[in-house]
Amino acid sequence: MKKVCETERLLLRILESGDTEQLKRIWGDEEVMGLCAGATPHDMLPRVVEYYAKCQEEKGLSVYAVVEKVSGNVIGTAGFNVKDSLEKVELIYHFAKSYWGSGYASEAAAACVDVAKSNNSACCLFASADPTNKSSLKILENIGFEFKGLKWFDDTNQEEPYYEMMIKDKNSHLINEN
Structure with missing residues (x-):
């Protein structure tokens, strides 16, 4: 097990091949992923999992x-969904339905921001959520993301509230948010 960070109630670690069964209740669940691009086929x-493990290793x-x-x-x-560079990366979080409303998403999202801040390459984080997902929008605001407006997303085929958080300035200095 490769631990990335730890909070009071949670452990964030690199995804492993043995996680596939449990991920069916998250990424493979149509209700959980209904406000995103839809469920991932179980196969x-x-x-x-392999893609995200490789992403961690490379980026x-x-x-x-x-x-x-x-x-x-x-x-x-x-x-984080990382595309070509770490200059701007997307924060995402998804939880099994039985854990909704327990504060786990807020706790994990805040921990991820700390992970990004400790990464020497990440400069800006961004996130979006379905406009009807008020809980997710509240999480983004509570952990320090700034609303930038509405933006079209092809994967969900809709306009969504779009947020950003700068973690480094133009000169690659960490932005102190205290």
């Missing part, structure tokens, strides 16, 4: 398994 999950940031410490279960995923 695709091993490739998704130092990725999407992570969120493990509830008390149970040891993977209850969600949180982290």
Whole structure:
């Protein structure tokens, strides 16, 4: 197990091939992913896990398994979709339905911001959410993201509230938010 960070109730670690079964309740669940681009077919999950593990190895940031410490279960995923560079990366988080409303998404998202700040390459984080997903929009605002306006997303085929958080300035100095 490769731990990335830890909070009071959660452990974030690199996704592993053995996580596929538990990910069916998250990425493979149509209701959980209904406000995103839709559920991932179960047979695709091993490739998704492999992709994110490789992303971590090559870029130092990725999407992570969120493990509830008390149970040891993977209850969600949180982290970063990294495209070509780390200059601007997308924060995402998804949780099994049975864990909604417990504050785990807020806790994991804030931990991910700390992970990005400790990465020497990431400069700007961005995130969006379905306009009807008020809980997710509130999480982004509570952890310090700034609303930038509405933006069209091809993967969800809609306009969504778009947020950013600068973590480094133009000269690659960390922005102190205290």
